[in-house]
Amino acid sequence: MALVIHCHACQKNFTIPEKAKTRIDLEQITGEYFRKVCTNCAAETEYHINDVTAESDKTPMLISSIIGLVVMFGGLFFPRPFIAIGIGGAIMSAGWIAGNAPDGFNQYRAPRSRDIERDRKIREEMKFRKGDTNFNT
Numbered sequence: 001m002a003l004v005i006h007c008h009a010c011q012k013n014f015t016i017p018e019k020a021k022t023r024i025d026l027e028q029i030t031g032e033y034f035r036k037v038c039t040n041c042a043a044e045t046e047y048h049i050n051d052v053t054a055e056s057d058k059t060p061m062l063i064s065s066i067i068g069l070v071v072m073f074g075g076l077f078f079p080r081p082f083i084a085i086g087i088g089g090a091i092m093s094a095g096w097i098a099g100n101a102p103d104g105f106n107q108y109r110a111p112r113s114r115d116i117e118r119d120r121k122i123r124e125e126m127k128f129r130k131g132d133t134n135f136n137t
């Protein structure tokens with residue numbers, strides 16, 4: 001599993017290094033609000049833990065599948081192929097479990113303690129200051 005944030009500056013997702021199984025675990029590491037630098041465009045932004053999404057990570061799935069298959073095929077040349085097939089299958093499933101995004105992370109959303117309406121007003125005001133001609137009140 002990988003934890004990703006959608007960057008509004010470059011509209012791309014970037015992975016954060018924190019390892020957390022749930023949002024509550026993540027909050028204990030980063031706090032409810034935290035600053036992150038986008039690995040694509042280097043824009044530093046403040047994020048809320050709800051902005052983080054869990055995605056399945058293909059790398060451990062791919063690696064475990066390859067190793068698992070090699071062990072399985074290798075086992076065919078030995079007197080007890082079932083043991084090798086069992087071990088290969090265990091390696092594959094371990095990799096898939098590690099790579100899969102657990103449902104729990106994306107389902108739980110933390111209540112935002114900060115005043116959202118106030119945040120929105122500040123953002124609108126900043127947009128206005130930048131001279132956005134589409135700004136309407």
Ligand SMILES: [Zn+2]
Binds near residue numbers: 009
């Ligand atoms: Zn970015």
